Amino acid sequence: MNYQIKNICCIGAGYVGGPSMAVIADNCTNTIVNVVDLNQERIDLWNSKDLSNLPIYEPGLKEIIKRRRGKNLFFSTEIKKHISEADMIFISVNTPTKLKGIGAGEAIDLKWVEASSRKISQYAKGKTIVVEKSTLPVRTAETIKNILNSNTKKPNVDSNNQEFYILSNPEFLAEGTAINDLENPDRILIGGDNNNAIQALESIYSNWINKDKIIKTDLWSAELSKLIANAFLAQRISSINSISALCEVTGANIKEVANAIGKDKRIGELFLNSGPGFGGSCFKKDILNLVYICKYYGLHETANYWQQVLEINKWQQERISNLIINKLFGTVVGKRLSILGFSFKKNTNDTRESPAIKICKDLIEEGAKLNIYDPKVKSKVIEKDLNLKESIDFDNNSELGEWRFASNIEESAVDADALIFLTEWEEFRSINWQNISNKMRDPKWIFDTRSIDLSKEAQKFGFNIWMIGEGKNYS
Numbered sequence: 028m029n030y031q032i033k034n035i036c037c038i039g040a041g042y043v044g045g046p047s048m049a050v051i052a053d054n055c056t057n058t059i060v061n062v063v064d065l066n067q068e069r070i071d072l073w074n075s076k077d078l079s080n081l082p083i084y085e086p087g088l089k090e091i092i093k094r095r096r097g098k099n100l101f102f103s104t105e106i107k108k109h110i111s112e113a114d115m116i117f118i119s120v121n122t123p124t125k126l127k128g129i130g131a132g133e134a135i136d137l138k139w140v141e142a143s144s145r146k147i148s149q150y151a152k153g154k155t156i157v158v159e160k161s162t163l164p165v166r167t168a169e170t171i172k173n174i175l176n177s178n179t180k181k182p183n184v185d186s187n188n189q190e191f192y193i194l195s196n197p198e199f200l201a202e203g204t205a206i207n208d209l210e211n212p213d214r215i216l217i218g219g220d221n222n223n224a225i226q227a228l229e230s231i232y233s234n235w236i237n238k239d240k241i242i243k244t245d246l247w248s249a250e251l252s253k254l255i256a257n258a259f260l261a262q263r264i265s266s267i268n269s270i271s272a273l274c275e276v277t278g279a280n281i282k283e284v285a286n287a288i289g290k291d292k293r294i295g296e297l298f299l300n301s302g303p304g305f306g307g308s309c310f311k312k313d314i315l316n317l318v319y320i321c322k323y324y325g326l327h328e329t330a331n332y333w334q335q336v337l338e339i340n341k342w343q344q345e346r347i348s349n350l351i352i353n354k355l356f357g358t359v360v361g362k363r364l365s366i367l368g369f370s371f372k373k374n375t376n377d378t379r380e381s382p383a384i385k386i387c388k389d390l391i392e393e394g395a396k397l398n399i400y401d402p403k404v405k406s407k408v409i410e411k412d413l414n415l416k417e418s419i420d421f422d423n424n425s426e427l428g429e430w431r432f433a434s435n436i437e438e439s440a441v442d443a444d445a446l447i448f449l450t451e452w453e454e455f456r457s458i459n460w461q462n463i464s465n466k467m468r469d470p471k472w473i474f475d476t477r478s479i480d481l482s483k484e485a486q487k488f489g490f491n492i493w494m495i496g497e498g499k500n501y502s
């Protein structure tokens with residue numbers, strides 16, 4: 028078997044499926060790439076004429092969509108058709124934490140992976156390479172194999188000459204830098220047990236990626252490496268966040284500490300920014316899954332060790348809402364607070380597991396009136412995340428917490444006692460302090476949970492400033 032991949036289908040047009048297939052289409056212009064999804068609304072947005080309406084925001088994405096859409100990149104809900112035409116199928120569906128049943132709250136819910144595998148088993152024709160792109164528990168390929176081969180084993184069913192080869196090719200992109208990560212990845216990981224299938228996938232990537240960046244391994248190591256990469260990244264953030272609290276009480280400064288330890292090559296400089304805790308759709312669910320797998324195999328010490336990474340993350344978020352309340356004289360009832368940034372990091376409209384959700388919920392619970400501004404997150408999304416309708420006007424006679432969407436920083440600052448920076452959007456670095464400070468109530472505060480470091484300018488306008496991990500707060 029020597030494969031030439033002419034037609035790719037990707038099941039799942041989400042944060043991974045959309046950008047990763049766009050980059051493949053851009054670099055393999057002779058290959059047809061069809062991205063399919065059950066969600067008609069999402070597909071319509073991918074096909075929208077106005078490229079500012081794409082369902083996800085990623086720097087550099089709309090330029091690629093403009094170049095390739097309608098040429099060799101297509102978005103559609105015609106799942107059956109595109110599966111049957113494809114010689115390589117990526118499974119890039121969501122794999123969230125299970126909400127009920129065995130393993131609820133920890134294990135991964137594989138129902139979307141199973142549904143995709145069943146569709147492939149039903150409609151694929153001839154030789155097909157099936158690629159796991161979603162992040163999956165180790166040994167999921169075994170389950171997928173069983174489902175895929177279920178048709179070929181039935182005596183009276185026309186199996187369309189089906190022959191399946193399974194590969195694991197986890198995705199390491201980070202949101203906000205997805206296009207750059209896909210174009211210049213640190214590595215491409217391909218796990219499998221069939222050399223021809225591995226080579227076929229390698230030949231796709233080698234259109235733009237140097238061969239020595241392509242790691243080939245067995246299926247189980249590839250699946251597990253993805254979970255472990257996320258666990259190690261999250262662990263770094265929990266480590267630095269735990270030390271941010273120690274800096275605040277001892278007079279040390281977390282930025283100085285991070286810089287000093289990061290210069291040691293064995294530690295490295297990246298991913299050492301302390302903040303309000305990690306968010307995003309994956310770190311928490313992947314560590315919960317790791318914990319679940321360890322417990323399943325009786326490795327309770329390993330499970331407990333990784334569980335602590337999540338405990339610190341939860342604690343960091345609670346610590347921040349508590350200290351905001353304490354600094355504002357122990358109560359925020361009826362106080363207006365400006366929330367700046369709601370996405371889980373800059374340069375994305377994604378709010379999944381954003382620390383802003385927990386912090387805003389805590390402040391609302393305490394009776395605060397929040398003016399929330401984010402350059403890319405829509406009010407409908409915030410409403411869903413907070414599980415609370417947006418107030419049209421704040422009720423000054425009510426002690427209940429409320430929130431309202433602000434369309435810019437100035438609007439969010441009106442009558443506010445504090446600006447609370449929860450995402451590190453670039454535009455927060457060029458605030459007109461004169462303007463903002465005139466709109467606020469005294470004494471006014473800045474809570475900088477992202478080390479944006481606004482102190483030099485803002486201090487001139489009489490702000491009290493609290494910055495994460497800064498021992499100056501200690502006085």
Ligand code: NAD
Pocket residue numbers: 038039040041042043044063064065066069106119120121122139140142143160161162163198199200201202308309
């Ligand atoms: P997502 O929720 O944005 O997208 C998944 C899409 O799959 C949805 O649009 C959904 O409608 C679709 N889908 C589900 N079942 C389907 C089916 N049977 N047929 C057709 N479409 C179906 O998820 P995502 O963020 O793109 O993540 C996908 C996977 O990639 C997850 O396993 C995640 O852990 C992993 N991952 C995510 C990121 C990230 O930055 N978001 C990075 C690396 C890996």
Ligand code: UGA
Pocket residue numbers: 162198199200201202203257260264297298299300301302303304305306307308309310371372
């Ligand atoms: C993360 C990984 O970085 C990707 O490699 C992986 O593919 C992806 O998860 C996934 O599997 O979903 P992502 O969650 O998109 O990517 O973004 P990160 O840049 O990792 O940030 C995650 C969270 O950690 C954010 O809330 C961010 O603000 C926070 N963070 C990150 C810090 O608080 N400090 C840092 O130094 C870095």
